[in-house]
Amino acid sequence: MSNFNAKIIIDAKEKTKAIFDSINTDNTFYPENPTKTHMSLNDKINISIESDHIPHLRANLNSTLRLIQASYDSIESVKI
Numbered sequence: 034m035s036n037f038n039a040k041i042i043i044d045a046k047e048k049t050k051a052i053f054d055s056i057n058t059d060n061t062f063y064p065e066n067p068t069k070t071h072m073s074l075n076d077k078i079n080i081s082i083e084s085d086h087i088p089h090l091r092a093n094l095n096s097t098l099r100l101i102q103a104s105y106d107s108i109e110s111v112k113i
Contacts, residue, residue, distance in 0.1 A: 037090045043078040043101060048108050053078045055104040056097065068093040 045052050053074045060070050068084040070093060080097060084090040 036085050037087050038081065038083045039090060039094050041078075041080040041082075041094075041097065043080070044076070045078075045105060048105060049076070049078060050074065051108055052101060052104040056100045059100060066093070070097070 043049065043052065053072065056078075057072050057074075060066075060072055067086070067089045068082050070083075071081045073079045078101075082090055082093050082097070084093070
């Protein structure tokens, strides 16, 4: 069991699935990640991050939040 954990719940209304697809790809293709990151999609994006080291948790949390913001901003920029 990890010493540190964080949970994030994202509700971006109609953009939620697109954001999930975008950020989950990063999680899938980074198996050497020093944190345990689990993402799921229901009506909202649920992200759970666990780590034995707080700097790893913080770094992953910051990266994940920035990816979410970048995804949201990208979707908004092409809105017609």
